[in-house]
Amino acid sequence: MADSSPQASTDPGTTATSSPEQEQFDRIIEQDSRIEPRDWMPDAYRKALTRQISQHAHSEIIGMQPEGNWISRAPSLKRKAILIAKVQDEAGHGLYLYSAAETLGTPRSVLNDQLLTGKAKYSSIFNYPARSWADVGAIGWLVDGAAIQNQVPLCRCSYGPYGRAMVRVCKEESFHQRQGWEILHSLANGTPAQKQMAQDAVNRFYGPALQMFGPPDGDSPNSQQSMQWKIKRFSNDELRQRFVDMIVPQAEALGLTLPDPDLRWNEERGHYDYGDLDWDEFKAVLSGNGPCNAQRMAHRIRAHEEGAWVREAAAAHARKQADVETKESTLLRHA
Secondary structure, eight states: OOOOTTTTTTTTTTTOOOOHHHHHHHHHHHOOBBBBBTTTOOHEEEHHHHHHHHHHHHHHHHHHHHHTTTTTOOSSHHHHHHHHHHHHHHHHHHHHHHHHHTTOOOOOHHHHHHHHTOSSSGGGGGGGGGHHHHHHHHHIIIIIHHHHHHGGGGGGGGBBHHHHHHHHHHHHHHHHHHHHHHHHHHTTTHHHHHHHHHHHHHHHHHHHHTTTTTTGGOOTHHHHHHHHSSOSSSSSSHHHHHHHHHHHHHHHHHHHHOTTTOOETTTTTTTEEOOOOOOOHHIIIIIIIISHHHHHHHHHHHHHTOOOOOOOOHHHHHHHHHHHHHHHHHHHHOO
């Protein structure tokens, strides 16, 4: 159990008033090793991880919706099959992450209830509509590309179950990013109308994709502590800069333009400069006032309610199997 004593330190390396358990926790963090579910951990560390992992899981589940809407409208059977596989991957990512969050002591039913009641947040990017087939490509290239930039460092997260889950998630996300690139590449090299469709999609998703890394470091209340605990390895602004540096040459290869008049190479910094993002819009969308917030949650609540019979049947089957195994065990003992 986590120590709720007010004297326990939450900063790695602080041992003046630390308990032996806190000192051991600090050593593990300092040695860049891993905390496992049965290890002692501060309440604040457990709470921060539960919040981050569950919000990540919620984002994967809600993120199935904008692309799922295009499965029946994808332009070929091959495109439909690929998109179905991707949406299935996202569902699997949500399950991996809910399982990792449960190891911290919060049941999945509670995590799900937090999402359905609006107590928990998910990534703001999934509250924007996918208006055209090109948007599916932009989501793959920009949104999944931003996810990869953010999530690869999480493979080295100090909490073992989260880091291990992210290894498989990142491998699958890399395919999703390539799928998006390929869709945009095909459109950008098609007819003038198709290239314009691709450009319009990039225009829509560029800003929200950069916002996925979170608010600027000075406005991010959790980022610094997460880095001290080695949950995160880089700050929001560092990750955003890496992403911009990565996608500029990719956009040039596609023959598309990133919608930022301030975007230019800074020789002195060795990075691309980019313009300010609309953080008022980000806060509004995160607060529930985005283009699709109500639609996304209504769809998720409806799916949860309509799936009640499946959960009940699965629970009944599990109880039946447990009864059978108990009877078989009893017979074996008395044989």
